[in-house]
Amino acid sequence: GESVGLHLPTLSVQEGDNSIINCAYSNSASDYFIWYKQESGKGPQFIIDIRSNMDKRQGQRVTVLLNKTVKHLSLQIAATQPGDSAVYFCASADNYGQNFVFGPGTRLSVLP
Amino acid sequence: EAQVTQNPRYLITVTGKKLTVTCSQNMNHEYMSWYRQDPGLGLRQIYYSMNVEVTDKGDVPEGYKVSRKEKRNFPLILESPSPNQTSLYFCASSIHRVSEAFFGQGTRLTVV
Numbered sequence: 001g002e003s004v005g006l007h008l009p010t011l012s013v014q015e016g017d018n019s020i021i022n023c024a025y026s027n028s029a030s031d032y033f034i035w036y037k038q039e040s041g042k043g044p045q046f047i048i049d050i051r052s053n054m055d056k057r058q059g060q061r062v063t064v065l066l067n068k069t070v071k072h073l074s075l076q077i078a079a080t081q082p083g084d085s086a087v088y089f090c091a092s093a094d095n096y097g098q099n100f101v102f103g104p105g106t107r108l109s110v111l112p
Numbered sequence: 113e114a115q116v117t118q119n120p121r122y123l124i125t126v127t128g129k130k131l132t133v134t135c136s137q138n139m140n141h142e143y144m145s146w147y148r149q150d151p152g153l154g155l156r157q158i159y160y161s162m163n164v165e166v167t168d169k170g171d172v173p174e175g176y177k178v179s180r181k182e183k184r185n186f187p188l189i190l191e192s193p194s195p196n197q198t199s200l201y202f203c204a205s206s207i208h209r210v211s212e213a214f215f216g217q218g219t220r221l222t223v224v
């Protein structure tokens with residue numbers, strides 16, 4: 001079946017460094033991609049999204065890169081802060097919202 | 113404040129005893145959905161609703177029911193809960209299916 005997976009289940013970075021969280025997807029019809037952040041004891045929170053007609057999108061301290069050729073997307077967090085410690089999920093869907101699939105998540109730990 | 117409210121936050125019940133988890137959103141969103149989150153499996157969609165009186169199965173609908181009589185409410189019903197339904201449940205709403213979703217705080221359900 002279709003899947004969205006993450007390359008690493010955990011990631012530790014020093015405070016102030018940049019973080020890169022990777023995600024691979026298998027459905028070539030995927031058209032919409034989204035990143036969520038989930039802090040302990042809370043529901044997922046939207047970070048940024050991107051559609052397949054783009055290869056890069058920037059938000060506040062975050063950038064999502066999409067490589068459709070190898071079915072890979074990444075989330076880059078600039079100047080990582082302690083408040084960025086959380087589990088990060090990628091998800092994908094086709095243009096009609098079908099086959100909406102979440103990955104298992106990457107736990108980001110920010111070291112002082 | 114824009115929010116999705118789930119109740120209860122925690123619930124312990126016995127096998128076979130019917131229960132309902134409520135979900136309400138105040139953003140006038142048309143699209144609502146229920147997910148369960150299990151370790152290593154990420155978020156899996158149980159049911160979704162495109163609008164009032166319009167519901168459909170997600171990836172793991174067995175053992176669950178939903179209803180959408182009003183736009184703001186989308187309760188999740190377990191007619192006869194079983195231990196394999198022990199999980200963390202999230203309700204979410206969005207303007208439409210392929211857009212940023214707002215999640216509730218989660219309901220941790222234990223079925224013994």
